[in-house]
Amino acid sequence: MKKKELIEKINKLKNEKNAIILAHTYQNAEIDEVADFSGDSLYLSRQAAKTDADIIVFAGVYFMAETAKILSPKKTVLLPNINAGCDMADKINLKQLREFKVKYPDIPVVCYVNSTAEVKSESDICCTSANAINVVRSLNTKDVLFVPDQNLGTYVESQLEGVNVITYPGYCPIHHRITTEDIKGQKTVHSNAKIMVHPECTKEVTAMADFVGSTTAIIKAVKESNDKSFIIVTEKGVVDRLHRDCPDKEFVLINEKAVCDSMKLLHLEDIYSSLVNNEFEINVDETIAKKAKIAIDRMIKVNA
Ligand code: 13P
Ligand code: SF4
Numbered sequence: 001m002k003k004k005e006l007i008e009k010i011n012k013l014k015n016e017k018n019a020i021i022l023a024h025t026y027q028n029a030e031i032d033e034v035a036d037f038s039g040d041s042l043y044l045s046r047q048a049a050k051t052d053a054d055i056i057v058f059a060g061v062y063f064m065a066e067t068a069k070i071l072s073p074k075k076t077v078l079l080p081n082i083n084a085g086c087d088m089a090d091k092i093n094l095k096q097l098r099e100f101k102v103k104y105p106d107i108p109v110v111c112y113v114n115s116t117a118e119v120k121s122e123s124d125i126c127c128t129s130a131n132a133i134n135v136v137r138s139l140n141t142k143d144v145l146f147v148p149d150q151n152l153g154t155y156v157e158s159q160l161e162g163v164n165v166i167t168y169p170g171y172c173p174i175h176h177r178i179t180t181e182d183i184k185g186q187k188t189v190h191s192n193a194k195i196m197v198h199p200e201c202t203k204e205v206t207a208m209a210d211f212v213g214s215t216t217a218i219i220k221a222v223k224e225s226n227d228k229s230f231i232i233v234t235e236k237g238v239v240d241r242l243h244r245d246c247p248d249k250e251f252v253l254i255n256e257k258a259v260c261d262s263m264k265l266l267h268l269e270d271i272y273s274s275l276v277n278n279e280f281e282i283n284v285d286e287t288i289a290k291k292a293k294i295a296i297d298r299m300i301k302v303n304a
Contacts, residue, residue: 134303
């Protein structure tokens with residue numbers, strides 16, 4: 001099928017089935033052509049919570065679809081490729097979280113939304129990269145346990161005075177392997193470029209940033225800036241989006257390995273077959289979903 005025809009068919013199916021498509025910033029550019037909402041995890045969670053649609057097609061990874069199902073349990077949530085996982089979310093399971101809590105008793109647990117429903121159900125509050133600082137601040141406590149991303153937790157601690165963030169040793173392999181040498185190398189070639197970093201990067205890398213923020217925050221900061229040249233230190237999807245939205249500015253991806261294979265699994269054909277066959281439906285155990293929803297609802301109330 002030609003691309004134009006595929007897009008028309010997807011749009012027709014969306015209308016017939018009262019479906020919406022939520023797409024994360026890291027998705028392949030073609031997905032944007034059928035997406036109703038594109039953005040970061042926090043923005044998409046908010047859309048999932050308030051939509052009137054009967055079907056949510058989540059163009060993203062498993063934990064995002066799971067979060068949408070928890071927020072809108074009566075709706076059908078579809079993940080077009082069931083293999084779209086997240087290496088960071090897989091870094092901690094329920095047993096490991098319980099062991100971590102036993103080691104540090106009576107300390108509230110903040111879990112990054114890049115985690116399983118079970119881990120969310122055992123946490124006090126969720127956060128995304130957009131609102132992590134405000135979520136931890138909202139707890140108003142001296143000590144906080146932060147899972148699974150050690151880098152985001154460490155970044156949050158650096159931004160808050162008097163808060164001790166005890167981090168679990170998880171990380172996103174795509175962001176964690178970016179080095180200060182990568183930045184220095186790009187800076188040598190693009191000396192005037194501003195360095196825009198996602199907080200899943202290590203503290204050595206965020207320390208070199210001109211700006212640190214979620215995917216949406218990076219895009220917004222670039223658009224509002226008078227600068228013309230940027231080194232983008234996160235996944236390639238952000239660079240692709242910025243090329244589309246800001247053709248008059250220059251963007252350099254930190255290195256060619258900054259690609260999340262899971263996020264790139266989806267193509268228009270997958271969205272089409274997901275709508276035709278109602279695949280793959282995401283369900284969450286009711287007891288776990290109820291507990292996880294408390295942590296996610298608390299997060300949604302906290303501003304970015
Ligand atoms: P955002 O919070 O910017 O959507 O990032 C999610 C993510 O998976 C980054 O790797
Ligand atoms: Fe997970 Fe990293 Fe991919 Fe984000 S970029 S979805 S954290 S593996």
